[in-house]
Amino acid sequence: MPLPFLTADRTFEAASESALPYDDPDRWRRPYRPGPWRVAMAALGLLLASFVLFGAVLIALTGSVSSAGAVLGAGLALIAGALRLLRMGVWVSGRGLRQVRFLVTRTVPWARVASLRTVQQPVRWVGLPRTVQGQALVLVRKDPGAGDAPPLLTTHTLDFLGRPSAFDRAADVVEAWAAECGRG
Template sequence: MPLTFLSAEHDAHVSPTEAPLPHGQQDHWRRPYRPGPWRVGGAAIVLLLAAYLLISAVIIAAAGPPTGASATAVCAAVAIALALRMLRVGIWVSPRGLRRVGLLRTQTLRWREVASVRTVQQPVRWLGLPRSVQGQALEVHPRKGEPWRALVTDHSADFLRRSDAFEQAADVLEAWAAEHQVEGGRRR
């Protein structure tokens, strides 16, 4: 079974034989980079915790009241949902726009609403923690409203100690923005 949320699809490097079919899914959201080892490792630890909770639920169900077992099973289900959401966190693109998937919230911006996407040097949060370090961040500036906080940084869970992967992802995201802003300009 392919895990599409883990795949990195780079449209800039697609050969004509791999191009999507005209009748295929045109609005397929894809992440232009692979999740980093810190993100995958964190999700694996949460799944390990969920496995222990499920084993505990079985033991509690066999030895005690069903309310304790059901509460433990619900906690395990929440942990599994959290781990899956952790794997989906990131930036996703499609011909329709740019989507930032967070742990609790998702924001979508259509390409015609994007003024610019660019990489800047600035203080960034290390693995999302309050500690800031100097690094690179990919920023989106919409045509109206407040700028989004940094989309991805070179010190995030996806790119920590993977500067080449960050630069490649930033280039792909900037290329998507440039291509679709030009197309959006032609449509008007």
């Protein structure tokens, strides 16, 4: 059985039509991998959740079911928070651009995107109030009263901290999605 993804024998007619090598452009996808800091924070959250869930079992075995239920709820909240942390970031599809934050998700259709550009500006360091000089991928909307949107990607988030080349690749891919889908 040939493995075409491992060989150069496959045809490239689909690649000549589009700069985006995806079979289903309507499926939401993150155009970059989650960074090691984001994965480490989520892993620590899941590790803490396992200890909390073990504590809930011990509390339930000692007879206090209501306390065990409260601790179980706290453990499930930790798991939900860790999974949401992994889901955070910028997602793209043929329908638009989606920015997933911890508590809020915003979707902008490609028809409302005027441009995406990388700018040098003060950015928040790992989401904290402290700002440092860095690069940001900024969305410019066609809506006249849209106001300033927060940067989509920055060089100092959990995904790109200490990885400027990964930020450049991710910004280029998001801009390619905007160029490909915005013209339709």
